[in-house]
Amino acid sequence: MMGATYTTASSVEDAVAAMAAGARPVAGGTDLVVGARQGKKPLPQALVGIHKIPGLDGIGESDGGLVLGALVTHSALVSHPIVRGRFTGLADASAIVGSHATRANGTIGGNLMNASPAMDTGAPLLCMGATVELAGPGGRRTIGLDELWAGPGQLSASADELLVSVNIPAPSPGTGSAYVRLQYRRQMEIAVVGAAAVVTLGGGAVMDARIAITALAPTIHRVPDAEAALVGGPPDEARVDAAAAAAAAAARPIGDVRASVEYRRAMAVVMARRAIMTAVARASGQDMAIPASDSTYGS
Amino acid sequence: MKYEIILTVNGVAYPVEVDAHASLLHTVRDQVGLTGSKEGCDDSECGACMMLIDGRPVNSCSYLACQADGAEIITVEGLAPGDDLTPLQSAFLAEGGVQCGFCTPGMLISATALLAANPEPTPDEIRVGLSGNLCRCTGYDGIVRAVSKVARG
Ligand SMILES: Cc1cc2nc3c(=O)[nH]c(=O)nc-3n(C[C@H](O)[C@H](O)[C@H](O)COP(=O)(O)OP(=O)(O)OC[C@H]3O[C@@H](n4cnc5c(N)ncnc54)[C@H](O)[C@@H]3O)c2cc1C
Ligand code: FES
Ligand code: FES
Numbered sequence: 001m002m003g004a005t006y007t008t009a010s011s012v013e014d015a016v017a018a019m020a021a022g023a024r025p026v027a028g029g030t031d032l033v034v035g036a037r038q039g040k041k042p043l044p045q046a047l048v049g050i051h052k053i054p055g056l057d058g059i060g061e062s063d064g065g066l067v068l069g070a071l072v073t074h075s076a077l078v079s080h081p082i083v084r085g086r087f088t089g090l091a092d093a094s095a096i097v098g099s100h101a102t103r104a105n106g107t108i109g110g111n112l113m114n115a116s117p118a119m120d121t122g123a124p125l126l127c128m129g130a131t132v133e134l135a136g137p138g139g140r141r142t143i144g145l146d147e148l149w150a151g152p153g154q155l156s157a158s159a160d161e162l163l164v165s166v167n168i169p170a171p172s173p174g175t176g177s178a179y180v181r182l183q184y185r186r187q188m189e190i191a192v193v194g195a196a197a198v199v200t201l202g203g204g205a206v207m208d209a210r211i212a213i214t215a216l217a218p219t220i221h222r223v224p225d226a227e228a229a230l231v232g233g234p235p236d237e238a239r240v241d242a243a244a245a246a247a248a249a250a251a252r253p254i255g256d257v258r259a260s261v262e263y264r265r266a267m268a269v270v271m272a273r274r275a276i277m278t279a280v281a282r283a284s285g286q287d288m289a290i291p292a293s294d295s296t297y298g299s
Numbered sequence: 300m301k302y303e304i305i306l307t308v309n310g311v312a313y314p315v316e317v318d319a320h321a322s323l324l325h326t327v328r329d330q331v332g333l334t335g336s337k338e339g340c341d342d343s344e345c346g347a348c349m350m351l352i353d354g355r356p357v358n359s360c361s362y363l364a365c366q367a368d369g370a371e372i373i374t375v376e377g378l379a380p381g382d383d384l385t386p387l388q389s390a391f392l393a394e395g396g397v398q399c400g401f402c403t404p405g406m407l408i409s410a411t412a413l414l415a416a417n418p419e420p421t422p423d424e425i426r427v428g429l430s431g432n433l434c435r436c437t438g439y440d441g442i443v444r445a446v447s448k449v450a451r452g
Contacts, residue, residue, distance in 0.1 A: 003300050006319035006365045026363065030343065033322075034361045037342040043320050049366050075355075075416075099431025100412065101346065104355040105362075187430035188344070 008049040012056075012135050012164060018048035020137045020160040025050045027071060028105035030098065031114045056109075056164065059083070064170030070109030070163045074121075075100070077108065084290060087168060088282055089124030089177030089196050095291035096120060099187050109163040115149050118215040122149075123196035124179040126220060127210035130168045136161040149219040172208065175200040176282025178292045180275045181214065182267045184258075186293075191215045192259045195247060195271040197279035199235065206231050211243060211276065216251035216268055223250040226272065235280040240273060247272035304368035308333060309377025315364070323359040323367050324348045327374060335375040335404045339433070346432030349405035350374050356412035358431070375404035378411060387411060390445035398436035406432050410446045419450050 007023065009015035015025060024044035026032050028051070036043035050056070056069035059080050066087060068077075074094035077083050084091045097103050097111070097120055111121045112132065126145045133142050134157050143156070150156045157163075171177070181194035194214030200207045209230040212222045226246035230239055253264035278292045301316045306323075308331055315330045324341075327350070328334050339347035341360045348360040351373040379385045387410055390396070397403050406429065413420060413428040420428060425446045426439070434442065 004319035005300055006302060006363065008365070008368070026366065029362055029366065033363060034343045034358075036320075037322075037361050047319060047363070047365075049363070051366060098343075099346070100416070100428055101349060101356040101358050101409070101431050102343070104412070105357055185430070187427055 004043070004045050004047070006047045006049065008051075009053055011053060012162060015048055015050050015053060015162050016135055016137055016160060018046075019162060022046050023048040024159075025162060027051055027107040027110045028073065030102050030106040031110055050162070062167075066166075066168040068108050068166040068168070070107060070165060072108045074098075074103035074106050074108070074111075077121075078103065078290070086171055086175075087124075087128060087177065088288075088290060089127065089179040089198060089279070090121060090168075092179040092291045092293065093120035093124050093196075096181065096183070096187070096189070096293055108166055112145070112148065112166065113155065113157075113163055115151070115153050115155050115219070117152050117217060117219055118191045118194070119220070120179065120181065120191060120194065120214070122220040123194055123212040123214045124177060124198070125166065125168065126212045126222060127196045127198040128168050128171070128177065129210075130166050132166050133164045134161040135164045140164070142167070146221065151218050171198070172200050174202050174207070174283055176279045176284070178275045178278035178282060178288070179214075180271050180278065180292050182259075182271055183293060190258075193253070193264050193267045193271050195268070195275040197272070197275040199230070199276065199279040199283045201235070201280070201283045204234050206233065206235050206239070206280075209243070209276075211247050211272065213247055213251060213268060213272065216253050216264060218252070221250075223247045225250065230276065235276070240276050240280070243276055244269050244273035302365055302368075304365060306331060306364065306367060306372060307370065308372045308374060310371075317364045319363075319365060321364045323350065323352075323357070323362045323364045323372075325360075326364040327359065327372070333374050333376050337401055337404055339401070339405075344433070345402070346405040346409055346429075347402055349408040349432065351408055351412060354412070354415065356409055373408070375407055378407060385411075387414070387445065387449045390448045391442070394445040394448060395441035396437060396445040397441075402432060402434040402436075406434065406442060410442075410449075414446070414450060420446070422447055425450075 248268035339345035
């Protein structure tokens with residue numbers, strides 16, 4: 001037996017070739033390597049380090065939208081002025097991933113590709129309409145995040161497809177976004193329940209709304225009923241409550257050591273309401289603290 | 300399979316031979332011979348193993364040695380030149396930020412990274428910033444005071 005192997009990819013093509021030969025990519029390692037040490041899953045026998053591939057760590061603007069390389073870290077996202085200013089829900093999410101060591105190494109590609117129903121960047125990116133570009137042996141393709149996740153820890157992408165970039169379209173004027181999670185502590189935590197909202201206001205009314213729930217179903221997903229309940233009038237208490245109730249009604253939570261089914265359901269309403277209200281406040285130009293989740297702490 | 304890599308720790312290049320799965324922490328402790336960095340949990344919970352890699356704080360227990368090939372690694376031994384202490388190290392001693400000392404190497408690395416990113420953190424920002432580092436002895440107050448003291452200059 002040859003034992004475990006490791007190579008460092010110096011290009012996307014290199015990485016894809018190694019993956020096609022059976023190697024698993026490792027970026028920051030904060031999920032793959034940590035999971036192995038916790039005994040969740042052994043480290044794959046064949047590994048390919050993708051952390052040195054040039055050009056994958058940039059945050060670029062295109063037509064008012066953003067292009068994030070797969071290797072962009074949570075720290076880079078949280079400190080980026082455009083992410084904070086116009087894609088604030090993503091900054092809310094990246095700001096609460098792990099500790100500062102997790103954020104300095106953990107990448108957006110690794111977060112999305114772990115397909116966890118509790119990952120923090122998933123819900124805001126889904127609401128923002130983000131797509132991912134995947135490179136495989138047969139070429140490149142672009143798919144929506146809703147298409148990417150197939151179940152807890154399961155992707156529709158095949159094992160030899162490398163996530164190259166995340167593309168977020170430009171938000172319409174008057175748009176605000178937020179991501180909020182229920183957490184028992186402010187750092188080193190995983191969402192017990194989470195919700196994201198992207199709200200566009202025009203003339204005092206909600207013109208468009210996107211609402212997604214985290215850690216409440218096998219995959220993070222949007223809730224069309226909640227979105228419909230919010231659109232078409234002012235974001236008053238009745239509308240916000242109806243939308244939050246619809247978001248919670250779509251939840252299919254599991255019960256585990258961190259929270260029971262009943263508690264997750266009850267908190268789904270609260271998190272959805274907070275996400276919507278924060279997004280509305282930001283859409284109307286109010287400056288709300290990042291991460292939005294901190295305001296849920298201890299209150 | 301064994302891989303020949305070069306770990307540059309505290310400015311010195313160490314050629315070492317490692318398995319694909321070897322952690323940076325074990326390699327630095329057992330092969331490089333620098334045992335300042337500690338192993339508490341070995342799964343990224345406690346921060347006792349924290350090192351700086353190209354300036355980034357990293358839990359080295361959960362980082363592949365192979366991925367650190369060619370990078371600039373700083374461990375607690377490399378924070379201060381020679382036998383001097385950095386202002387942060389002195390403040391830890393003066394403020395009672397050290398008791399058994401097991402968490403201290405990781406705390407110092409973590410606080411160094413925190414201060415580099417945010418030179419004037421509030422006490423709350425210090426607590427949040429150091430929340431990946433567990434201390435069983437001090438109750439954290441001395442540590443927060445020490446970091447505040449350096450932040451105020
Ligand atoms: C202490 C701790 C706390 C954490 N807290 C949180 C938290 O609060 N919220 C949260 O969402 N996550 C959390 N995480 C999980 C993890 O840190 C994040 O998901 C991080 O973004 C993973 O990125 P990475 O680069 O380290 O991934 P890696 O570990 O390198 O990879 C993760 C997975 O994605 C695959 N992969 C990586 N990059 C690509 C790519 N470009 N294309 C294809 N596949 C790829 C890998 O093969 C692997 O299966 C935490 C982890 C730790 C250790
Ligand atoms: S030993 Fe590395 S985090 Fe605990
Ligand atoms: S001083 Fe003993 S663990 Fe911190």
